[in-house]
Amino acid sequence: MAAGAVELDVAGRTVRVSHPDKTYYPERGFTKLDVAEYYLAVADGVLRGLRDRPTTMQRFPDGVEGEFFYQKRAPKGLPDWLPTARIAFPSGRFADEICPTEPAAVIWAANLGCLTFHPWPVRRGDTEHPDELRIDLDPQPGTDFADAVTVAQALRELLAEHGLSGWPKTSGGRGVHIYVPIRPQWTFTEVRRAAIALARAMERRMPELVTSAWWKEERGAKVFVDYNQMARDRTIASAYSLRARPRATVSTPLRWEELSDAAPEDFDLRTVPPRFAELGDVHADMGEHAFGLESVLELADRQAADEGLGDLPYPPDHPKMPGEPSRVQPSRARKR
Numbered sequence: 403m404a405a406g407a408v409e410l411d412v413a414g415r416t417v418r419v420s421h422p423d424k425t426y427y428p429e430r431g432f433t434k435l436d437v438a439e440y441y442l443a444v445a446d447g448v449l450r451g452l453r454d455r456p457t458t459m460q461r462f463p464d465g466v467e468g469e470f471f472y473q474k475r476a477p478k479g480l481p482d483w484l485p486t487a488r489i490a491f492p493s494g495r496f497a498d499e500i501c502p503t504e505p506a507a508v509i510w511a512a513n514l515g516c517l518t519f520h521p522w523p524v525r526r527g528d529t530e531h532p533d534e535l536r537i538d539l540d541p542q543p544g545t546d547f548a549d550a551v552t553v554a555q556a557l558r559e560l561l562a563e564h565g566l567s568g569w570p571k572t573s574g575g576r577g578v579h580i581y582v583p584i585r586p587q588w589t590f591t592e593v594r595r596a597a598i599a600l601a602r603a604m605e606r607r608m609p610e611l612v613t614s615a616w617w618k619e620e621r622g623a624k625v626f627v628d629y630n631q632m633a634r635d636r637t638i639a640s641a642y643s644l645r646a647r648p649r650a651t652v653s654t655p656l657r658w659e660e661l662s663d664a665a666p667e668d669f670d671l672r673t674v675p676p677r678f679a680e681l682g683d684v685h686a687d688m689g690e691h692a693f694g695l696e697s698v699l700e701l702a703d704r705q706a707a708d709e710g711l712g713d714l715p716y717p718p719d720h721p722k723m724p725g726e727p728s729r730v731q732p733s734r735a736r737k738r
Contacts, residue, residue: 408435410442415483415506419513426465426517429648432671437644438512443675444642445505447655447683448519451641452508455521456487456499456529458637463515466646472520476500481510487526491635492720501526517644520637523593524586531586532593533692537568537600538631538638539578542613544623550578551661553604553612553625558658560603564697569685572666574645574653579638581685585692588699591723594632596695598714599702601627616715617731630717641685642678644671655685 407420422435441448462470475497476486484507486498499522502508511519523532537557539550554570557580561568568580584593601614604627613624631638639645639653654669654677669677705711713725722729 410438410509412442412445412506412509413504415504417506417509417513419509424465426462426515427648427650427671428465428467430650430671432650434513434515436671437517438509440644440671440675441508441512441642442505444678445508447678447685448508448640448642449502449505450683450686450689452502452519452521454501454503454525454527456489456501456524456526457522457640458499458520459511459514459516460518460520460646461515462517462646466517466648466650470646473514473516474499477514481506484510485526487529489522489529489635492633517646519640519643521640522637523632528586530590531588532590532632533584533586535566535582535584535593535596535695536631536638537580537582537597538573538628539580540626540628541576542618542621542624542626545611545625547572547576547578547666549611549625550576551664553608553627554578554580554661555658556608557600557604560600560607564701566693566698567691569655569688570658570661571641571653571655571685572651572664572669574639574643574647574651574669575666578661579653581688582693583688583691584695588695590632590634592699593695594629595702595713596698597627597629597632599698599705601629602705602711603701614714619731619733629714633716633720635720636717641683642674655683657684 408422410417419438424434426434426437459473485501487501488496488498523534539553541550566582568582571579604612605614613621613626615621641655643653645651650671652669652674715729
């Protein structure tokens with residue numbers, strides 16, 4: 403073993419952590435070993451969000467103040483106990499991504515400088531049909547986390563009207579993520595359509611606070627319901643992922659009754675492990691549920707039939723889709 407390296411026992415596997423004293427979060431002095439030990443403390447929770455999911459690693463080899471990159475393809479030297487799944491990107495290309503199945507995979511990735519895990523909303527057994535509807539509430543300039551919480555509480559009511567339940571977590575920044583476990587029988591296009599329908603319904607209910615506008619120039623000081631997080635190859639930080647912020651905040655699962663009193667900075671590398679030790683994974687029961695999207699897709703049909711509301715723009719790197727409106731920024735379109 404190289405000088406200065408340490409070995410951690412992770413559920414019966416030995417995982418090597420090289421350069422354990424390397425500083426990853428300079429503002430607070432957190433090291434690479436601190437990161438590995440954090441993930442060891444919350445391993446069961448983070449693995450619940452990653453298990454059998456093709457996962458992109460957001461790697462910071464020199465810490466949060468250095469360069470970072472997203473690694474989609476499994477690296478060379480992959481342990482033989484860490485499976486992969488082949489994922490098809492919108493471009494038509496493929497990649498074999500890691501699919502964690504045990505806690506050691508999380509610590510192994512942390513040793514590579516992975517601070518944030520970005521799992522796909524599918525399992526390796528069926529990579530074409532999402533089993534999670536993920537709703538990203540993104541506060542725009544002029545709004546904040548408290549506004550996202552207000553929208554999340556109203557969204558909870560809307561979901562209930564359609565026979566759905568959501569599990570909230572902080573994004574680790576200013577936003578809120580709501581996860582709805584669903585049966586894996588709808589395509590990415592259909593699940594994204596459901597997300598759009600919910601975004602529009604929220605916009606109708608809370609026009610002063612909610613927007614579904616893709617173009618930033620049209621959003622205003624509102625909370626954007628980012629429906630494109632359900633487009634193929636778009637992912638969000640997993641539950642219990644560290645974020646590349648000076649305080650080492652964590653994307654933290656919460657109970658609904660905690661949400662109104664929460665603040666993103668309350669949940670970080672130091673505070674989440676004792677919380678986890680006391681409460682466990684507060685989203686542990688999510689896997690016991692799988693809801694249907696029939697009612698929300700019927701809402702999308704009504705929006706199309708009654709209001710003429712069709713598709714919305716995809717991300718700029720996504721191939722043009724049938725029925726998709728122009729991707730030209732509105733102000734540029736007017737100049738033309």
